[in-house]
Amino acid sequence: xxxxxxxxxxxxxxxxxxxxxxxxxxxxxxxxxxxxxxxxxxxxxxxxxxxxxxxxxxxxxxxxxxxxxxxxxxxxxxxxxxxxxxxxxxxxxxxxxxxxxxxxxxxxxxxxxxxxxxxxxxxxxxxxxxxxxxxxxxxxxxxxxxxxxxxxxxxxxxxxxxxxxxxxxxxxxxxxxxxxxxxxxxxxxxxxxxxxxxxxxxxxxxxxxxxxxxxxxxxxxxxxxxxxxxxxxxxxxxxxxxxxxxxxxxxxxxxxxxxxxxxxxxxxxxxxxxxxxxxxxxxxx
Amino acid sequence: xxxxxxxxxxxxxxxxxxxxxxxxxxxxxxxxxxxxxxxxxxxxxxxxxxxxxxxxxxxxxxxxxxxxxxxxxxxxxxxxxxxxxxxxxxxxxxxxxxxxxxxxxxxxxxxxxxxxxxxxxxxxxxxxx
Numbered sequence: 262x263x264x265x266x267x268x269x270x271x272x273x274x275x276x277x278x279x280x281x282x283x284x285x286x287x288x289x290x291x292x293x294x295x296x297x298x299x300x301x302x303x304x305x306x307x308x309x310x311x312x313x314x315x316x317x318x319x320x321x322x323x324x325x326x327x328x329x330x331x332x333x334x335x336x337x338x339x340x341x342x343x344x345x346x347x348x349x350x351x352x353x354x355x356x357x358x359x360x361x362x363x364x365x366x367x368x369x370x371x372x373x374x375x376x377x378x379x380x381x382x383x384x385x386x387x388x389x390x391x392x393x394x395x396x397x398x399x400x401x402x403x404x405x406x407x408x409x410x411x412x413x414x415x416x417x418x419x420x421x422x423x424x425x426x427x428x429x430x431x432x433x434x435x436x437x438x439x440x441x442x443x444x445x446x447x448x449x450x451x452x453x454x455x456x457x458x459x460x461x462x463x464x465x466x467x468x469x470x471x472x473x474x475x476x477x478x479x480x481x482x483x484x485x486x487x488x489x490x491x492x493x494x495x496x497x498x499x500x501x502x503x504x505x506x507x508x509x510x511x512x513x514x515x516x517x518x519x520x521x522x523x524x525x526x527x528x529x530x531x532x533x534x535x536x537x538x539x540x541x542x543x544x545x546x
Numbered sequence: 547x548x549x550x551x552x553x554x555x556x557x558x559x560x561x562x563x564x565x566x567x568x569x570x571x572x573x574x575x576x577x578x579x580x581x582x583x584x585x586x587x588x589x590x591x592x593x594x595x596x597x598x599x600x601x602x603x604x605x606x607x608x609x610x611x612x613x614x615x616x617x618x619x620x621x622x623x624x625x626x627x628x629x630x631x632x633x634x635x636x637x638x639x640x641x642x643x644x645x646x647x648x649x650x651x652x653x654x655x656x657x658x659x660x661x662x663x664x665x666x667x668x669x670x671x672x673x674x675x
Contacts, residue, residue, distance in 0.1 A: 270664040305667040309619065309638040311567045316671070341664050412620035426625055451584045452620035456668035459655045464588050464616060489662045497658075 263378065264332035265294040266323055268342035269302040270489045279489070282514035283338050283380050285524060288531030290388045290396060293538070294336045297326050303345040305456075314362045320349035321363050324375040334376035336383060340488035344413040344421065347377040351420045379414070381431055381487065381513065382423055393438045398522040400440025406516060407444040407481035408432030409472065411491045412452045426450070432485065432513060439520040446479035448472045453494040469498035477508050485513040553603035558643070562600075566639040572629040573597040579623035579633045589613035593623050593633040600636060608640050615641075615653045615673070645675040 271280050287294055300323045308316030324346065327335045337343050352359050354373025364370055378386075384393055410429050418426035429450065433443035453472060454465025473495055476484050486492050495510045521527055563569075579593035586592050590612045591599065599608050608614065617637045624632035644651060651673050657666055 268664075269667065270662045273663050302663075302667060304671060305664050306619065306671045308671075309635050310565045310642045312564050313642070339664065341668070412618075412622070416621035416625040418625060452618055452622070455618040455620065456665040456672065457616075457618055458661060459657055459665050459669040460653060460673070461588075461616065464585065467588075468584055490664045490668075493660075493662050493665070 262332055263292065263294040263334050263336040263383070264327040264330060265296045266300055266335055266337045266342060266346065267296065268337060268339040270341070271339050274489060277489070277512065279338060279512045279514060282512070282518050282524070285527040285531055286514060286517055286521065287380070287383065288534060289521065289527040290392065291534045292383055292387055295332070297323060297330065299326055303342050305341050305345065307345050307348045314359060314366075317349050317352065317359060317363050318367060320346050321353060321367060321371055324350055324353070325367070325369050325371045327375045328371070334378050336378050336380070338380050338487065340411060340413040341490065343377065343379045348420050350375060350377055379423065379487070381435060384435060385431060390434055390438050393435065397439055397520045398526070399520055401516055401520050402440055404441040404516065405444050405480050405482045406436045406441045407446055407449070407476035407479065407484045408436060409449055409476070409484050409486045409491060409495070411486065411488050412450075412455070413488060415450055435513070436516070439516055441516060444476060444479045444481040446475045446481070448475045453491045455490060455494070458490075458494055458497065465494055466498045469494040473499060473508050481508060483509045483511055485511050485516060487513050551604060552606060554605040558605055559603070561643060562639050565642050566635050568631050568635060570597055570600045570631055570636060573601065573631050574629065576628060578626045578628065582622045582626050584620065584622065585616050585618065588616050596637065597631065597633055609644060613637070615651060641672070649675045
């Protein structure tokens with residue numbers, strides 16, 4: 262059983278369906294995840310200043326809570342949460358001073374034992390692309406999907422270590438498993454402008470527009486991302502366009518749900534899994 | 547005529563070194579950081595110039611630059627730096643120096659309706675103290 266960390270944005274934007282869809286996909290594929298009993302916002306940015314420890318506290322609490330609840334790892338959906346939790350975990354594993362200072366303050370002994378997983382990592386490492394392919398009932402034959410990673414999943418590679426930082430292929434593999442065609446375009450690893458959307462309006466708009474235009478020129482019919490902020494920026498930059506001109510931006514779960522037969526089918530499958538798991542645990546006991 | 551400029555005091559250099567724990571003197575100006583930076587065209591000093599100004603001790607120019615607040619820490623520069631200097635971290639160091647002294651920057655946030663919380667929080671963490 263994985264611990265699940267929703268994060269502030271995904272939870273606040275529940276009506277987007279990212280959380281509900283992700284958990285339904287995992288349940289249908291036989292992966293169980295349960296929300297942590299207690300969690301708080303991770304802080305959204307990793308504190309890069311080496312002499313600052315306050316920024317680590319919230320994430321360490323969540324990581325330690327995962328261990329306390331005896332979960333096999335911590336699952337998160339938002340790219341910022343993933344980035345922050347994973348990097349804090351690496352820091353806690355390798356930095357003795359951080360262990361000491363954070364440990365003293367929080368009165369806990371945490372040394373980076375928890376594993377942090379993202380949805381796509383679970384699909385790759387725990388489910389496997391072949392099983393995902395088998396679960397697809399309605400292949401997305403006519404879709405050309407551009408995968409957008411953004412900066413948070415990729416860098417720094419030695420700490421995040423999820424995919425190849427310069428030529429990531431994980432989302433493309435997922436798209437292929439769904440029967441759709443992945444689109445190759447040059448900006449899939451560039452930054453979307455991030456929190457500059459609250460700052461210099463022009464800066465993030467230009468950045469996002471460049472990404473969208475590039476994906477459109479490469480022939481994409483939709484773009485997928487796993488970051489609520491990237492999604493917002495990529496949609497916002499197309500605000501003034503005509504409806505037909507807009508490139509749809511989706512969470513990466515949307516095409517998966519569609520290819521696996523819709524939410525109703527997923528929920529049914531999830532219940533079947535839960536039922537069989539319950540029965541097998543009873544018979545073994 | 548060349549006007550002599552004020553260079554950074556040793557306590558300022560120490561403060562920066564404490565925050566970033568990197569030696570910027572290793573930089574050999576290959577410009578990989580600036581060529582890959584998605585924000586370079588918006589900046590007044592590009593990342594490699596920021597590294598050079600750091601080495602020259604011209605902290606005043608850096609602390610008053612626009613670039614510091616345009617960098618979004620996407621880490622493209624840091625991940626490509628052959629000398630492992632991490633320009634994004636150096637920029638963060640200067641931001642921290644300003645924030646620790648003044649508590650805030652001159653950058654004023656605008657919070658559009660419907661913006662994800664993630665952006666509001668990141669904004670708060672990066673530009674306020």
